[in-house]
Amino acid sequence: MKITFERSGFDKIKADAYLFLCYEDKKLFDDQIKHIQKILKTKITELNLEDFKGKTGQAALIYTNKCRIILSGLGKKENVTLEKIRVGVSRILKKAISLKIKKVAVEILNDESLKEGISEVARAEAIGCILGNYHFTKYYTTKDKKDQSSIRQAVFFADKQLMEKHARELEKGVRSGSIIGNATNYARDLGNEPSNVLYPESYCNILVEKSKEGNYTTEVLDLEDIKKLGMGAVLEVAKGSEHEPRFMIMRYNGGEEGEKPYVVIGKGVTFDSGGISLKPPAGMAMMKLDMCGSAAVAGIFEAVSKLGLKLNLVGLIPMVENMPDGNSLKPGDVITAYNGKTIEIDNTDAEGRLILADALSYAAEFNPKSVIDMATLTGAVIVALGNVTSAVMGNNQELIDKLSVAGNETYDRVWQLPLFEEYDKLIDSDIADVKNGGTGRQAGTITAGMFLQRFIGDYPWAHIDIAGTAMRDSKQDFLPKYATGAGVRLVTQYLINEETLTS
Secondary structure, eight states: OEEEEOOSOGGGOOOSEEEEEEESSHHHHHHHHHHHHHHHTOOOOHHHHTTOOSOTTOEEEEEOSSOEEEEEEEEOGGGOOHHHHHHHHHHHHHHHHHTTOOEEEEEOOOOTTOTTOHHHHHHHHHHHHHHHTOOOOTTOOSHHHHGGGOOOEEEEEOOHHHHHHHHHHHHHHHHHHHHHHHHHHHHHHHHHSOTTTOSHHHHHHHHHHHHTTTTOEEEEEOHHHHHHHTOHHHHHHHTTSSSOOEEEEEEEEOSOTTOOOEEEEEOEEEEEOOTTSOOOSTTGGGGGGTTHHHHHHHHHHHHHHHHTOSSEEEEEEEEEEEOOOTTSOOTTOEEEOTTSOEEEOSOTTOOHHHHHHHHHHHHGGGOOSEEEEEEOOOTHHHHHHTTTOEEEEESOHHHHHHHHHHHHHHTOOEEEOOOOGGGGGGGOOSSSSEESSOSTTTTHHHHHHHHHHTTOOSSOEEEEEOTTTSEESSOBTTBOSEEOOTTHHHHHHHHHHHHHHHO
16 A cells, blocks of 8 residues: 655645544544534534444445545543554445545544644554554455455545644654555565465565565575574474475664664464474364464564664564474474573473574674564463453563563553563473473463573573464454564564654
């Protein structure tokens, strides 16, 4: 979708439909309807509105003698949040999609009193617009299927008085929202690719090509490079697949030369059969999405580089396919990670933490300001938190608190789980330094975090388990079925906030 912002006035816009957000409050609602009638030079009757009163979740399609209008309710003004604005815009986008509309004009909410500021409102609307317009149609072969999702253009505009005072902030908000929305959809596209198309070698090729469009670089470590580095965990997990492992290093240098980088790490298991500890058949097709942590890293690099943040960023992505084979890793095996620690294999389906162990150990080489890893790591987190929020754990409360703030700002939220030392004994091994499974069904998400903590260096670290939020089996608002792009907006906002603190 092409997103633009019209600075020269509403009269310059020609669209197939005009989209507006409305408050439920009676006077505000009436004023908004008068405003819409005035700028569109048309009449909206009570019959047009029917039962629409601006309540949360309501939407109304209005045909007048001049144009089509779609309204979306925000509810009471006192309860309005950026998330309600994002959802409200995505809802009217979906209504427009159902009408096969190709170009829409979207008004930025005319309200300077919202505490978040007008630029943030514009950003929220642009994000809601782009995320609400998402469909993965690459593999459809018929035109009607391919075109089912496509609003091709959205033009944002604002009230004349608002424009006179805040044109720059409005344009900045639309631009940054477009960047972040598109970066999230890029991560969704990667997650939705089938695993016969996306495997370690081809995945690297895709990311390398994409980096050529942006202001960041990629370095691909192949099988021999990984062997030389001694990343035993990555090597062992990959042994059962015909596809060799890869380890990708991404770099964005927007800060001062020599300034410590932030490091983001993503689990890149392009398909997870469970290995010898084979998963049950039901739902296994979703395991092409087991690389959504790495897709989030790719999306973050797209967002950060296009936003031009003044900081340095390193991305680390270990890539493997976890398959059963005569050469596969087996329960009872002992392997050696990059930092020299030995790991007893309790369950080959706990492979994500193994490849992250190598990446977390390797991250110390970059002398990072902070390290954040993201992974679809445990089914246990879905039992604990569902698909509403991701789990976060770590060794630095300030970092976790910053991620919580960023999560609340974006609604790509996190909820902290403890890493109490009592949990650590659950991953003790009788024959190695650590085992990759806990005891029975106790605290599965936490013991995975405890395992990762054994491999971190001397740096602030946070682990985000996105197993419940990165992949969905149904649609909700602007969250699609399958890959959602979880983690992109969260960590991008964290980095935006970090740049603001240091500028």
